[in-house]
Amino acid sequence: MRLIAFSWAVTITVLFFLSGVASIRGSDTVAKRSSITSFTDNKSQASHVDDFLRYTSIFGGAKQKFLDIVKGRLEHSNFDFWKHAESLGKKMHTYTDSLLKDAASQVSSASGRIEDVKNTMHTLVSAAAHFEAAVIAHAKEGTTLEAISEDLDSAFAPILEELQKMFPSPDEATHHAERNRTIYTILAKVEDAIVRVGIKHGMNEEDLRKHIDQINIHVAKVVVLVGDLSEQHPILRDTMIFAVVTMLVPESWILKPLLRIFGFGPRGPIKGTPVSWAQRYFYGAAVRKGSWFSHLQRAGMTVVPPGTGKKVIGGVGAGVGIGLSFMRC
Incomplete structure (x- = not known):
């Protein structure tokens, strides 16, 4: 069971990574992101999870469980509202x-x-x-x-x-x-x-x-x-x-x-x-x-150009997040 779970985690991570790479190919602005980018990355992670699970059925009835786990971690683990509000x-x-x-x-x-x-x-x-x-x-x-x-x-x-x-x-x-x-x-x-x-x-x-x-x-x-x-x-x-x-x-x-x-x-x-x-x-x-x-x-929308560098980080993070959820089930 753990081997199957790990395989799914790797597969999802790769899929999100490839999707992100395709979306920013040719962009040289990743290194210029401001501090708010980490926040928008977190939001895009949840968005990618939604999109991915909406168009696939591999998780069947477990879809909502994984969404709740990933979004819950994104929203309440490493998010510092005060830091980001001040940085704006x-x-x-x-x-x-x-x-x-x-x-x-x-x-x-x-x-x-x-x-x-x-x-x-x-x-x-x-x-x-x-x-x-x-x-x-x-x-x-x-x-x-x-x-x-x-x-x-x-x-x-x-x-x-x-x-x-x-x-x-x-x-x-x-x-x-x-x-x-x-x-x-x-x-x-x-x-x-x-x-x-x-x-x-x-x-x-x-x-x-x-x-x-x-x-x-x-x-x-x-x-x-x-x-x-x-x-x-x-x-x-x-x-x-x-x-x-x-x-x-x-x-x-x-x-x-x-x-x-x-x-x-x-x-x-x-x-x-x-x-x-x-x-x-x-x-x-x-x-x-x-x-x-x-x-x-x-x-902070004007701080980070839309689509700049967010999908690669978001894709990898979301994939790993779901993978970890599998491993801990």
């Missing part, structure tokens, strides 16, 4: 602005609140930047923002566990008044956690609380706005969550762990994760699977 730089912001404009045009009655979300996020990022300057000026020598961010993640972990017990995921998004109460309950716990981390790194408690208060005011507003929009216009939910995530990137060292508590982060649909819980609690449902990848791919 201005392209990411341009794409997000376009996304919000489209949302406002589709739901004109929500255009004012969509603009409020955008403006509040800009103010929040500015407040986080002022906090960053204070950290750099007053923290212990040798302290890095990355170290503080990691400590915040650790400090928030027990809070997230406690919150999931205190506020079980409802069948639908919480309503405005309940959402407000919950947010401020959470922010009180978060503030104390940030203060503990800041003191550990040499910051003064009074200064810490001043900066955190400014940050929390805008965090609360963003969560309420996005929650209200999601409740009244569920079609906007995924767009608004994604937009908030991309806008926090400049100050992700603090905003990423902080806003993750309120569901602003990728991988929401994975059952049992804090982000999935928060998205269901505050916004009614988790962001659709695959949407984070799709958004980043569209945002």
Whole structure:
């Protein structure tokens, strides 16, 4: 059985490789791919698996199993959303602005609140930047923002566990008044956690609380706005969550762990994760699977010329992925 499985793995790998070679013959641009290429390669892998299995019947009823295995590995093993979002730089912001404009045009009655979300996020990022300057000026020598961010993640972990017990995921998004109460309950716990981390790194408690208060005011507003929009216009939910995530990137060292508590982060649909819980609690449902990848791919389309070098890498990767799945069955 293992010998047969290995034979299939080799056959599939060769087929994908030859298909990829044919598609880019004569191209000399492979070496010029940007960092986003690795991401688009992953997406093309899943696409090639779909195409290959659609036009063949050698796997019979096992088709869906192999698709799930390969796509699951591509989406959740080596994909770093934050790294790719940051690498896109201005392209990411341009794409997000376009996304919000489209949302406002589709739901004109929500255009004012969509603009409020955008403006509040800009103010929040500015407040986080002022906090960053204070950290750099007053923290212990040798302290890095990355170290503080990691400590915040650790400090928030027990809070997230406690919150999931205190506020079980409802069948639908919480309503405005309940959402407000919950947010401020959470922010009180978060503030104390940030203060503990800041003191550990040499910051003064009074200064810490001043900066955190400014940050929390805008965090609360963003969560309420996005929650209200999601409740009244569920079609906007995924767009608004994604937009908030991309806008926090400049100050992700603090905003990423902080806003993750309120569901602003990728991988929401994975059952049992804090982000999935928060998205269901505050916004009614988790962001659709695959949407984070799709958004980043569209945002970075102009970075990599279509069809350049993607099929060879994608073909080999997908073939090997399926082969490994066979071997482990």
